[in-house]
Amino acid sequence: MNYQLLAQKIKQWGQELGFQKVGITDIDLSQHEAQLQRWIDAGYHGSMDWMARHGMMRARPQELHPGTIRVISVRLDYLPPEAQFASNLSDPTQAYISRYSLGRDYHKLIRNQLKKLGQKIEQEVGQLGYRPFVDSAPILERPLAQKAGLGWAGKHSLILDKEAGSWFFLGELLVDIPLPVDEPQTNQCGKCKACMTSCPTGAIVEEGVVDARLCISYLTIELDGIIPEALRSKIGNRIYGCDDCQLVCPWNREAEVTQEASFHRRDIFKEASLVRLFQWTEAQFLKNMEGSAIRRIGHIQWLRNIAVALGNAPFDETILPTLQERLGQNEILDIHIQWAIEEQNKKRQAIHDNAVRNTKLERLVRIITKGLPRDA
Structure with a gap:
């Protein structure tokens, strides 16, 4: 098997399935284990108990799918046309909803496309052990995407690409074939700290580290209990998620809008009065x-x-x-x-x-x- 040629075909098939970028990496995330443990020990995961419950499995893809030796990481852009960031945020009578959730749920769409990619590879190689993941299992998708060359980790902890900024979803296909791996991108954030200084609640406690307990996305989505009173006034009109750290990022200025109609704004949100x-x-x-x-x-x-x-x-x-x-x-x-x-x-x-x-x-x-x- 010419795995170099197969890797090229996989990237082409991925783009034909709608992914804007496809990269390949090995499964060694050992250098991230200590940082993950420190994050959990600090309690930054808040009420997301599964973060601690799964322990280091998040950094060991082979434990999720035995036999895995490579991860195919994919990017799917979601920035909707007419995003209306500023006008929506500046009108406190209107609800602000994170732009990734204005359209259809991305989980099923990406998982289905990853499954099709796995089936395509299987047709080529004969027998393949594979499993798709889309933010649905204990796996460190951002470090994997970084190793696969899809971008670098910004100071807000999101993956950044110089052509697409950070307005994209990630997905992974775990496979058991020795594909050649891609080179990571160089971090290009430089001295910029716009994302850190613009966070309404100061949730980015240090470069690349987010205290979820302060993050508006966590407070409005993951936390199902009482929002701390001290943080309520800082939430403003954000009723589901928050995009502030992405809005100020210079790399997002040239990001292209998505070609996927499923991610366009629903008509029901075109006039999103809070009342x-x-x-x-x-x-x-x-x-x-x-x-x-x-x-x-x-x-x-x-x-x-x-x-x-x-x-x-x-x-x-x-x-x-x-x-x-x-x-x-x-x-x-x-x-x-x-x-x-x-x-x-x-x-x-x-x-x-x-x-x-x-x-x-x-x-x-x-x-x-x-x-x-x-x-x-």
């Missing part, structure tokens, strides 16, 4: 989010996230009754609704106090100027 989304019934949520990654957080967590955003929104007469209608539905949800109500009441009181001050000032001006000549 309107908060009024969805559970049946409406399940129907509107069918086929979406958002569906997995469930209706209560969806409402919890929007309640926080409504608390952060400017005062509006419609918000208070909208929040109050949801009270009594769930204990954890009530905690966030009560907080939001208090925040809205504070803003209403501030508007009232400001109006009173302005009225007093106007009276004072009239008293002072009363009787003075017009040209005084």
